Amino acid sequence: MIPDIYSIIVVVGITGLGVLLHELLIKNHVSTKGNRLFFYFFLVLHVLAFQGFYFPNELNFVGDLTTLNLEKFIGSTSVDGNIENRFETIVVLIYFLGVVFGLIKMMFGIVKVVKLIRKSSTGKHKFERLVKASNFQPCTFFKYILIPADLPKTLYNSVYRHESYHARQMHTIDMILWRFLSILFWFNPFVHLLRSRQSQNLEYDTDKYIVKSIPKDQYCEHLLSLTFNSRKMDFYPMFNKSNSYLRIKRLNKDRERKKRWSDLTLLFAFTLLFGSTIMSKASLLPKTRSNVVNQMSKPEFTQNDLGYYIDSVLQARIGDKFDNIDKSYDLHLFLDITIDEEGKVIKVNEDSRKSRQGGDSRTNDFLSGLLIETIQNMPSWKPAKENGIRVKSTIQEEFHFAGEGE
Secondary structure: OOOOHHHHHHHHHHHHHHHHHHHHHHOOOOOHHHHHHHHHHHHHHHHHHHHOOOOOHHHOOOOOHHHOOOHHHHOHHHHHHHHHHHHHHHHHHHHHHHHHHHHHHHHHHHHHHHHHHHHOEEOOOOOEEEEOOOOOOOEEEOOEEEEEOOOOHHHHHHHHHHHHHHHHOOHHHHHHHHHHHHHHOOOOHHHHHHHHHHHHHHHHHHHHHHOOOOOHHHHHHHHHHOOOOOOOOOOOOEOOOOOHHHHHHHHOOOOOOOOOOHHHHHHHHHHHHHHHHHHHHHHOOOOOOOOOHHHHOOOOEOHHHHHHHHHHHHHHHHHHHHHHOOOOEEEEEEEEEEEOOOOOEEEEEEOOOOOEEEEOHHHHHHHHHHHHHHHHOOOOEOOEEEOOEEEOEEEEEEEEEEOOOO
């Protein structure tokens, strides 16, 4: 589903809260493993939030219900509706273009690194690949470790241990997942910031592991020696990045502060973020609209479902525009609905002898036309049966629309 303006505002706000919690309560008070857990939890949160997005009413792909033309019935209101519809359509198209561009860029990057692996020669170890490219940074892609062929021997031990740890921990998966998330939420600057923090945390975790077997001062010198000017890749961890200063600073800090309340802080942050996301999903829907997804998912409709379905669809299709039409109407409709053996509505006729109306005629015409069109486009009904065999049948239903007047 595609986010609309309300969804964008809510999800940006939630992500901003996540960034604030991470910077103030988690980043320096929880281990690198705890930080990684936080990033994974936040990734899942965004997937859940993404499921909470919904299409604008006029873009609901439910049969032919998108063909509502308000201009025929309520004049100028339709103009506003069409403008709104065009704006929402532009938002959706821009969103899609951003996602497609990001996916294409990501795929080109993956193809590039696969070609490097194929063209490179095998090193001392099974999955080690020596890359003959100028100014190439050591990096890991899943189980493969790519090392520049001209890497000085004095740096080889540090580089290989660093990259092999990335490979064993499957950090490439973290990078790809967050890259994909940043594509889906390309409009959200906080997602890109969290992605940067996640990548940085993977390097902190690896550095912490490496200095257990290599003198810290020597390792810091190696970090400075490997300061290349090459472009950082998007979806796999590298030995060196532009944040070398931050990594060296982190390595020379005192032992990470281990406080008893750190786990409680992390739990509090998780709970708050999760609750905010779930609550936002309900707040995204205006109160004048009804969610008909559950009703539409039913395999067959019965006569008892009709009232709820009609009410839901009418509210969803009219939405806030209903506030602008003439309220002086009183409409009684008696409709003969013919259903075939497969449960499809094949004909809807008005019983003019019983039907009656009062008040504004344009509003009555609008409501009756919309009602008939909605019924004609309903999903399958439960067909009638005679002696266990499905047969065509006709039912009569009464519908009453009463306005409050001016």
